[in-house]
Amino acid sequence: MAKVKNSNHLSGKEVRRIAKDNKKVIKRLEAYKNRKADESEYLSAMRDSANILEIEDLHSYFFTEQGVVKAVNGVSFDIPKNATVGVVGESGCGKSVTSMSVMRLLQGPAGQIYSGEIRFAAKEKSGEEKVYDIAKMPIRDIHKVRGSQIAMIFQEPMTSLNPVFTIGQQLDEVTFIHNPGATKEEAKAKSIEMLNLVGIAIPERVYNSFPHELSGGMRQRVMISMALASDPRLIIADEPTTALDVTIQAQILDLLRDLKTKIDGSIMLITHDLGIIAEMADYVVVMYAGRVIEKGTVQEIFHNPLHPYTIGLQKSKPTLDSDSDTLFNIPGNVPNPINMPNYCYFKERCASCTAKCAGDYPGMIQVSPTHFVACHLYDEDTKNG
Amino acid sequence: MFKYILKRLLMSVFILLGVSMIIYFLIRLMPVDFIQDKINAINQGGATVSQETVDAMYKMYGLGDNSFLGILGGYFSWLGALVKFDLGTSFVYGIPVADVIFEHMGISFLIALVATVFEFLIAIPLGITAATHQYSFRDYLVTVLVMIGISLPSFFFGQMLKDVLALKLGWFPASGLIDATASYTGVQLLGDYLRHCFIPILTIVILSIGARMRMTRTNMLEVMNSDYIRTARAKGLKERVVVNKHAFRNTLIPMVTSLAGLLPSLFSGAIITEQVFDLPGIGNIALDAMNRGDIPFIMGYNMFLALLSVVGVLLADLMYGIVDPRVKLE
Incomplete structure (x- = not known):
């Protein structure tokens, strides 16, 4: 009797083999993460000095009991100075994991950066630039960039503040980390200034409040002020408005837009909301199943989307002028992240799939100086033939 | 805050009353008899104890009546002494x-x-x-x-x-x-x-x-x-x-x-x-x-x-x- 292979079921033998393999890799990666290293080991150089962050072939994996989840599987994109880059994709496509990798916040031992480079141009106190490869930094040196040069705003303002400390205590802390000589009064003055900057009406009162005494919008403002308190060069905003209602969303987005000019830095904006991207971003990176499938300027992505997935995403956006009663949705599901196929991950859901799509995973094809797409439809020979 | 503590302390009084009643009844129903043990010890020594003495002892220790009302009476006399900050005298040690x-x-x-x-x-x-x-x-x-x-x-x-x-x-x-x-x-x-x-x-x-x-x-x-x-x-x-x-x-x-x-x-x-x-x-x-x-x-x-x-x-x-x-x- 032929047994149907159930891909979700693992035999005891398989489980043990996975655990053994994971243990070996995790041990190596953890040792690498916790090592002591000289700065020269992770100093690097930018490909283009106009960029503040260059991510190259980043692989971030989760080593689970069911197998290795390749949450980020070869992601490359750049963030230019003074630009907002929107990273867009559906839930679970690896956009948050990418940002966590940049911050080195992946929860070990399961979550690890497996390979790749994250080059970041840090500005020293002296004013000169130093390029660090964040992926190679030992975790003990990460404070050189984390918090001070790159700050992050999280998705869940309701739970992202420590419930047992006042807003003031949590804000002052940031000043003390990055300016150890500061007095209590200086820290407080800076915190109040930051609260003012994010448009909090009575900063003195909020300063003395506990997180549970504030609304979600207020908390997100506090989170933003906390990110700003260290004068970062890059702010990573991981779905900053997802947990907020629409009016507050608009206010927070306005705030972020204003801030970019005030801090003279860059923003990496992660969202699944194309409306926000259209409004905020200069460049767009579209991710699908742990890979970048298309990237370009916001005009290119919105006016000339090339990848069938990007086109599908645009179509599934609700509009007022459409006559249809139902929303368009892309048929099918994302493939199982543990056993990714070796052909294009979107093949099973793609309407314009060709014979070539059963072949290798498509490479990045440049269609304009800034526009890249990973799809066989735009291969040189496909177009010619 | 003060009011809260006061309220809680007042509630505690009732909790303690309930607890004391339950414990007292349980102890009285326990299959251990201090008087009987004492008499057995005397008997083993060769002496004999008359029934009147036994009854008098039960009465003296307040353990004579093991009916519900008897136990209840015992409880209230214990409680009455407690109000005067008297926990009674230990049977075994003979001191408070x-x-x-x-x-x-x-x-x-x-x-x-x-x-x-x-x-x-x-x-x-x-x-x-x-x-x-x-x-x-x-x-x-x-x-x-x-x-x-x-x-x-x-x-x-x-x-x-x-x-x-x-x-x-x-x-x-x-x-x-x-x-x-x-x-x-x-x-x-x-x-x-x-x-x-x-x-x-x-x-x-x-x-x-x-x-x-x-x-x-x-x-x-x-x-x-x-x-x-x-x-x-x-x-x-x-x-x-x-x-x-x-x-x-x-x-x-x-x-x-x-x-x-x-x-x-x-x-x-x-x-x-x-x-x-x-x-x-x-x-x-x-x-x-x-x-x-x-x-x-x-x-x-x-x-x-x-x-x-x-x-x-x-x-x-x-x-x-x-x-x-x-x-x-x-």
Whole structure:
């Protein structure tokens, strides 16, 4: 009797083999993460000095009991100075994991950066630039960039503040980390200034409040002020408005837009909301199943989307002028992240799939100086033939 | 706040009344008869006791009527005396119950206090390190060792330590509280006490670390996975500060719950350990009183613990208001 292979079921033998393999890799990666290293080991150089962050072939994996989840599987994109880059994709496509990798916040031992480079141009106190490869930094040196040069705003303002400390205590802390000589009064003055900057009406009162005494919008403002308190060069905003209602969303987005000019830095904006991207971003990176499938300027992505997935995403956006009663949705599901196929991950859901799509995973094809797409439809020979 | 405490104390009075009634009825229904035991002892001595004397004794001790109303009457006469701060006279010792309790409580309290301090000092750092190094060799080692500690019965482990440390190695006295051959005073006497209490304290500490370490580890793990810890890391805080300030401060919240049970346990005495080391602690005395049907003592001892429990719960609730700003007491 032929047994149907159930891909979700693992035999005891398989489980043990996975655990053994994971243990070996995790041990190596953890040792690498916790090592002591000289700065020269992770100093690097930018490909283009106009960029503040260059991510190259980043692989971030989760080593689970069911197998290795390749949450980020070869992601490359750049963030230019003074630009907002929107990273867009559906839930679970690896956009948050990418940002966590940049911050080195992946929860070990399961979550690890497996390979790749994250080059970041840090500005020293002296004013000169130093390029660090964040992926190679030992975790003990990460404070050189984390918090001070790159700050992050999280998705869940309701739970992202420590419930047992006042807003003031949590804000002052940031000043003390990055300016150890500061007095209590200086820290407080800076915190109040930051609260003012994010448009909090009575900063003195909020300063003395506990997180549970504030609304979600207020908390997100506090989170933003906390990110700003260290004068970062890059702010990573991981779905900053997802947990907020629409009016507050608009206010927070306005705030972020204003801030970019005030801090003279860059923003990496992660969202699944194309409306926000259209409004905020200069460049767009579209991710699908742990890979970048298309990237370009916001005009290119919105006016000339090339990848069938990007086109599908645009179509599934609700509009007022459409006559249809139902929303368009892309048929099918994302493939199982543990056993990714070796052909294009979107093949099973793609309407314009060709014979070539059963072949290798498509490479990045440049269609304009800034526009890249990973799809066989735009291969040189496909177009010619 | 003041109003809240007052309200809670008033409620406590009713709780204690209920508790005392239940305990009194249970003791009276216990199949132990102090008078009968006493008469049996006299009979064994060869003398005979007349029925009138027996009846008179039952009457004198207030145990004559075992009907519901009789017991109820007994309860109210106990309560009446209590109102005048009189816990009655111990059947066994013939002196006021309060004196018996205070005489033997000191040593039990000393042992429990020292043991608890060491328990916290050892278990909490172990719990934190096990949590921050989850699934590492260190975590497994700590977990296995404390599980062994939890699993050992105190009569066995105490006896084992006594055998090794006192009888084989002779480092510590094996039992009792004072060295009968020497007459120490002052600091020397205290030193002698501590020398005698060392093995019992060691036994209690090793057996109790496990539960508290497991609790710390679980709480710590839960906190370490929360969003605000990620925020603290993202700020650029050193891992040490993240763990010891941001995470630990939050694990204190569930830990406060255990304070409620701590207060009575400090005074209740360790019955089995005190037996093993033949210490005249209150646990030992209470077990003896239970076996011999010393009703006034059992009542006094249990009510003392009930009072401490009620106060402990109140203190824990007040502590909640201090460690968790989200809790408002009113």
